[in-house]
Amino acid sequence: MQFTRFARATRCAAALAMTIALAALAAPGAYAQQTQSAPLGRTIATQGSANGVPACISCHGANGEGNAAAGFPRLAGLGAGYFEAQLAAFADGSRENSVMQPLAKNMSANERTAVAQYFSSLSAPPGIRTQDPSDAVPSDSGAWLATRGRWQQDLPACVQCHGPGGAGLGTAFPPLAGQPAAYIEAQLNAWKNGKRPPGPLALMPAVASKLNDADIHAIALYYAQQPQAEANGATAASQPQAATSEHAASFQPPPESAMPDGDFGKSVKLGEQIFRHTGQYAGKFVGNSLTCANCHIDAGRKADSGPLWAAFVSYPAYRSKNGHVNTFAERLQGCFNYSMNGKAPPLGDPVLVALESYSYWLATGAPVGGKVPGRGYPKLPAPAQKADYARGAAVYAQHCALCHGADGQGKNSNGQTVFPPLWGARSFNWGAGMHEVQNAAGFIKANMPLGLGGTLTDQEAWDVATFMDSHERPQDPRFTGSVAQTRAKYHDTPNSLYGTVVNGHLLGSP
Amino acid sequence: MQFTRFARATRCAAALAMTIALAALAAPGAYAQQTQSAPLGRTIATQGSANGVPACISCHGANGEGNAAAGFPRLAGLGAGYFEAQLAAFADGSRENSVMQPLAKNMSANERTAVAQYFSSLSAPPGIRTQDPSDAVPSDSGAWLATRGRWQQDLPACVQCHGPGGAGLGTAFPPLAGQPAAYIEAQLNAWKNGKRPPGPLALMPAVASKLNDADIHAIALYYAQQPQAEANGATAASQPQAATSEHAASFQPPPESAMPDGDFGKSVKLGEQIFRHTGQYAGKFVGNSLTCANCHIDAGRKADSGPLWAAFVSYPAYRSKNGHVNTFAERLQGCFNYSMNGKAPPLGDPVLVALESYSYWLATGAPVGGKVPGRGYPKLPAPAQKADYARGAAVYAQHCALCHGADGQGKNSNGQTVFPPLWGARSFNWGAGMHEVQNAAGFIKANMPLGLGGTLTDQEAWDVATFMDSHERPQDPRFTGSVAQTRAKYHDTPNSLYGTVVNGHLLGSP
Structure with missing residues (x-):
């Protein structure tokens, strides 16, 4: 028995x-x-x-x-x-x-x-990869679910918590690579059926509930085969379930399988790689440890997370940020200057052309100039209570520190950055849109914790955004030499904490 | 009686x-x-x-x-x-x-x-303008019909034949400016009702048949008031008739009245001005007597004439012409280098930004990447008989010389260019798409004579395109120093006559 x-x-x-x-x-x-x-x-x-x-x-x-x-x-x-x-x-x-x-x-x-x-x-057995394959994989495969997720359902990729290659991360996220398929399959089914404790943030029951039997089998096979020869990739098909996103009825970018071949396809693919692995593919333009995909989830596909398909059809447009009409290419430059705390590629640079190609392709079929649902980040109503640093710190400890770390740096025990750093020298600078509390609150409400978007209250989102944006970070590249003057010129809004004093520190001061 | x-x-x-x-x-x-x-x-x-x-x-x-x-x-x-x-x-x-x-x-x-x-x-009375107002006018006004036409119906603007300001042009196109409203109205009605001989190419009966009573009244009032003070513009409304274009069911760009206000609107408007009056608004980048609108009729709106709304949603794209993926901005640069025989504005130049803004706005609602009907020029089937210079010359004399002149230069008696020069130093150069016979044939078939698109046979279009493209024009900017080598590198196609000998002249040779 x-x-x-x-x-x-x-x-x-x-x-x-x-x-x-x-x-x-x-x-x-x-x-x-x-x-x-x-x-x-x-x-x-x-x-x-x-x-x-x-x-x-x-x-x-x-x-x-x-x-x-x-x-x-x-x-x-x-x-x-x-x-x-x-x-x-x-x-x-x-x-x-x-x-x-x-x-x-x-x-x-x-x-x-x-x-x-x-x-x-004891050492983990040799042969376990700590990098995911960069080659394209079918979007219904275990490899895709493991490395890309299925964001129509707000299903994050396994690697987003279990680390590159599924090699495991910290104390909360055990290794998946090389575990027996039967074991992984049994665990996912156990979470799905309430036979295993929910664990941190109840992430795994949420994840498992979005996987059907074929998905679970495919993911299990994928990770079981991870330590083996690279050629031995799992491609078992899964049947995607009905989308559950709030914007399920909104614009859907084309599937990865529709990515074109030929020279244009190469540019699109390069754009996707730059977007997902920005430091690796566009390192000379990047000054921190972020990738484009950190703030544009599902590699720029996910609604309510600044999706590229919505951005592409919204430019050229006038931006008060720089006081003139910006083309899409110039808008991309802004991301490098601020969010990536780097130096923008010049117009016409292959990096910008590839990102524009990728964005254009994701926007296939979207109406030009259309106010497509899911564009940008949601605009949250003003909070019932004034957003508060201390309450935000508590939200952070409960919902965010698991991945981003108590210090907000997102590093594993080897000092590698596995989750996006939220402040400090390796994060976005004071010129980035995310430093404005209403932007951060909208993003957090819709997308955080990863795979659990919509679970924080509006108040929690405002509070934790205030907490995050109350930390020091790299200087605004437009710094005039004076914090007060820079605030007056660029940050004179209640949504920016730049130039204000938090916990005795003047934010933006060296 | x-x-x-x-x-x-x-x-x-x-x-x-x-x-x-x-x-x-x-x-x-x-x-x-x-x-x-x-x-x-x-x-x-x-x-x-x-x-x-x-x-x-x-x-x-x-x-x-x-x-x-x-x-x-x-x-x-x-x-x-x-x-x-x-x-x-x-x-x-x-x-x-x-x-x-x-x-x-x-x-x-x-x-x-x-x-x-x-x-x-005798001299015409003083006070007649020879320029059309550059200010925006309602698209249902007499001023609009007079200066822009209504190309959903292939209705050309009066000024396109009667000259700037309707001041009259050559022996075929009498002045309209300052003629009594009742007189103009009576003449349009006479053509509409077969009471006046059709005149050259039967253009005026074709034009008048597309005007309703309100249109005729508005145009007549507009020209009657032309010599008067500039503030005295006619704005009588007309009721546009049902569109008769072949692509009536295809994409329709937004009406002029929907042009946005504010800083973005200024960029859109500037783009339209550059597009229509290229030498005036972007002179330093233009090396001939053409405007963008010469080959993109109705200021980039007309289907089958390289409409901007279709172009905007088609880039970035790989172009074999330069062997890499081109953004829309780079594609615009190509127009300056070749069609305008000039020097392209650098990326980010306000001229390019304005043209991109205008194109984007015209594409409002068009699906990104969509193969919208009416894009580019129609692709004509290969001609039944090999296209022939002599037959083309006859077609030209019968259907084209009226406006473009026997010498193809489109000048009026004062030496001003009123119609686009089709060859020679003031026309597009050997690198322009229009120098390829199949492109020219498609454009001509769909759009020429102005307002009478579709009236030439395919064979006539091929023949007259061959005639036009058999004339000398400015050198290809990519000239290697050798016509034969330049042909081998860039023009090795039956559709280019560059580097071939026509009437004893090696085309492309100094």
Whole structure:
């Protein structure tokens, strides 16, 4: 009975592995012999516990590498915090698994901590990519869902939290790459069916609820194959579900599969790459750690996040920001000067031409000059209470710090930037539109936390936008030499905190 | 009875003027006294003829200035050829007028010639503008019809043949400015109702058939008021008739009345001015006597004549002409380099921004990337017979020389360019798209003669395009130093005559 339930859980009847596991359960004596000569975690992992818990490696492999055939997950290199939380969840029954629940219950809190620390100290097996393939993949494939998401449903890409290559990130986001397909599939189904605790921000139940069986299978296969040869990409088809976005009825850019071939197609594709990997493809024009896609979600496709298809049909236009009519190309230059804190490519530069080509292609069929629903960021009504830094800090800690970090820098433990830095030297500068509170509030309300857009109240969005925009960031390139004068000239609006004093600091001052 | 018919013809019961006229009819004796002492034409004009024709000035004014109240047209400064042809038409009854028919019949051919020469030698009255107002006018006004036409119906503007300000042009196009409203109205009605000979190319019956009563009244009022103070513009409304263009169901750019205000509107308006008066508004970038609107009829609005609304939604695009992806701005630069035989404005120049703004505005509502019907020039099927210079020359003489002149230079008798020069130093250069026969044939078939698009056969269009493009014109700016090499590099197509020998001349050679 237990075997049957276990097999159902992992969707893999792995008789050989079970034989080993059951043999280990029956031989607790091995434990006592070595418990004194090795750290507790290692002992339990390799020999089992005094209380009859079998050696973890019996199922999860001698080096914690997992067992793909059996669907047993890799443990090596998992973050200790995540690992320990899982054992606790098995122990209290909130995470269901007929094999692991009794084992975890049989361990003390101390033992669980020790085992978590042991496995987190082991290296992940070699061969796991930490970069996603840059080649185009079909937009209904596991690879696409994993690396691009499906934003018609506000479904973020796996890599947006689990890190490049799905290699795992911090304590909240475990590795996916190389985990057995059966294991990943079982976990997604568990979240979908309420069989696993929701975890931080309840992100995973939200994600899983938007995946159908084919999606889950495709994603699981994709990550199971990630450590293998690059040529071995998963392309199993998924059936996209009906769009759930607020603007489901609004303009839809063409699918990736419709991207044209030939020389024009190359320019479009290059534009998309620049948009998604700005530092990599247009590094000399970028002065921070952001990409275009950070503020234009789904690579410029998502409504209410400054979609490119809406921008393209809105230029030329007069902008009070610089007091003249701007072409689309000049508008793109503005992004480089301010949002990217860089130096704009000159007009006609292949970078601008490619971005314009990509935007034009995304706008295929959109009416020129049309006020297409979903353009820009939503304009939130003024908040009921005056937006407040302290309330914003609390919202930030609860909803944002998980990814962006308490320091707003979005780095992983290796110091790599994985989430967009929200302030400081590596963020947008004081000339960027996002530094204006109403813009940030609109963006946050519609799009944050990633995949959970619309879940914050308007007040929370205003408050947390105020918090974010109350931090120091790179100088406005139009700086006149005087903060007061620069504020008077460019920032004389309640929506800009530049030149105001927050927590005793004059924002914009060196 | 005769009085009643006359009044109906001119729609103005001018009792006083008639009294004078009838008095003159009754007093032929004045003629004999002076006939020996003055040239014949002057004598008849001022004193009447021996045969009882009264003095012309009795009705048409002492200096042939006409009588606005009575609706008697100005004769002074009319081209002798036109004048003589009208008297002949009255005489043979093909032009109906109950007063003029008996008088003209009563004159010998010699007398008619003499009178025509006399009045053509008199100066037109002062105050007639030779420029059209550059201010925007309502698109349903007489001023608009006179200066812009109504190209949904292939209705050209009056000024396109009658010259700037309607001041008259050559022997075929008499002045309109300052003619009595009643007279103009009567003539348009006469053409509409088959009461006046069709004239060159039967242009005027075609024009008049597209005007309703309100249009005719508005145009007549507009020209009647032309010599007066500039503030005195006519704005009588006309009811546009149903569009008759082949692409009536295709995209329609917004009406002039929808042009936006404010700074963006200024850029749009400037773009329109540049487009229509390119040498005046962007002179430093222009190297010939053409305007953008010469090849993009109705200021870039007309389908099948390279309409701007279709062009705007078609870029960025790869062009084999220069081997890379061109933005719309770069495409505009190409027009300056080749069609305008000039030097392109740099990217970002206000001239390009204004032209892009104007194009964008004209494209309002057009689908981005859409293959909108009417874009570019029509692609004609290959001609049944190989296109032929000699046949083309005959087509040209019959259908084109009227406006463009036998020498293709489009000048009036004062040496001013009034119609686009088709070849020679003041025309497009060897790099322009129009130098390729299939482009020229498509344009001509759809648009030429002006207002009579579609009347030439495909074969005639191919032949006359071949004739036009067999003439010398400014060098291709990409000239390598060798005609043969330049042909091999840029013109190696049966559609380009560059580098081929026509009538013993190597086209493209100095």
